[in-house]
Amino acid sequence: GENVEQHPSTLSVQEGDSAVIKCTYSDSASNYFPWYKQELGKGPQLIIDIRSNVGEKKDQRIAVTLNKTAKHFSLHITETQPEDSAVYFCAATSGSARQLTFGSGTQLTVLP
Amino acid sequence: DAEITQSPRHKITETGRQVTLACHQTWNHNNMFWYRQDLGHGLRLIHYSYGVQDTNKGEVSDGYSVSRSNTEDLPLTLESAASSQTSVYFCASSESASGNEQFFGPGTRLTVL
Numbered sequence: 649g650e651n652v653e654q655h656p657s658t659l660s661v662q663e664g665d666s667a668v669i670k671c672t673y674s675d676s677a678s679n680y681f682p683w684y685k686q687e688l689g690k691g692p693q694l695i696i697d698i699r700s701n702v703g704e705k706k707d708q709r710i711a712v713t714l715n716k717t718a719k720h721f722s723l724h725i726t727e728t729q730p731e732d733s734a735v736y737f738c739a740a741t742s743g744s745a746r747q748l749t750f751g752s753g754t755q756l757t758v759l760p
Numbered sequence: 761d762a763e764i765t766q767s768p769r770h771k772i773t774e775t776g777r778q779v780t781l782a783c784h785q786t787w788n789h790n791n792m793f794w795y796r797q798d799l800g801h802g803l804r805l806i807h808y809s810y811g812v813q814d815t816n817k818g819e820v821s822d823g824y825s826v827s828r829s830n831t832e833d834l835p836l837t838l839e840s841a842a843s844s845q846t847s848v849y850f851c852a853s854s855e856s857a858s859g860n861e862q863f864f865g866p867g868t869r870l871t872v873l
Contacts, residue, residue, distance in 0.1 A: 649819075654802070682861065691850050691864030692803070737802055746791050746810065746854060747818065748862060752802040 650675040652740050654751025661728050662759050669754045671738035672720040678742040681721045683712060686735045686753075695736075696723070728758045762787040766851050766865040774873055779838040781868050783851030791854040792834040793862065794818075794826060796847040803850065809834055810856075841872045 651674040661667045673681075679700040684692035698705045698712045698721065705712050709728075714721040725732055735755050739748040764785040773779050783792065790811045795803040805818030807826040815826050823845060825837045838845055848869050852862040 657800075684864075689866075691852075691866050693864065694861045697861070746856075746860070747793060747805055747808050749805075750795075750803040752800060 650749040652749050652751045654738050658755045660757045667725045667728055669723045669736055671751050673740040675742045678740040680741045682739050683723050684737045730758050733758045764863055764865040766868050770869045772871045773841050777841050779841050781836045783834050784832055785853040789853035790856045793852045794836045795850045798847050843872050846872045
């Protein structure tokens with residue numbers, strides 16, 4: 649089955665700096681890669697996703713890049729703000745599967 | 761507004777007891793999922809369902825069961841609770857096709873003493 653590895657497990661940045669979280673996946677058939685944000689005491693919420701026919705996708709301060717050859721994808725957050733502090737999860741799914749395999753999560757802390 | 765709810769939000773039980781966690785969604789989604797979240801492991805899939813009367817085992821299904829008698833609900837049952845099942849449990853749902861956003865509930869924190 650699919651295996652998703654996520655790094656780093658913790659990340660601290662100064663407010664206004666950029667943050668990058670990286671994930672690798674094992675199944676070359678994977679074709680959908682979402683990123684979820686989880687605030688304390690809440691369920692994860694989708695913030696951005698990318699499909700395998702696209703190399704990059706942006707939504708305001710958030711972007712995701714995908715390298716299918718290397719089987720890795722990354723989340724980029726620019727101009728970080730204190731409200732970006734949360735746990736971020738990457739995930740992947742392959743083919744017709746509807747279930748996701750999640751990475752182990754990254755605790756992002758934005759320091760004022 | 762459509763939503764997904766879980767109950768109870770917190771539960772303390774004893775080893776060996778049967779426990780059922782409820783999940784209810786009002787989006788009319790065919791796909792429903794149960795995950796457990798533990799530090800260092802992220803979200804691990806327990807069971808999932810693609811429609812009424814359909815259930816499937818996930819990565820960590822031992823000791824858990826689900827049933828799907830209608831579209832809205834997917835209750836998760838721990839047949840005989842063990843301390844290793846102390847965790848935070850999340851239910852999620854999504855539309856039928858693959859590659860669709862999963863909407864998560866607020867979670868249930870379960871402690872097995």
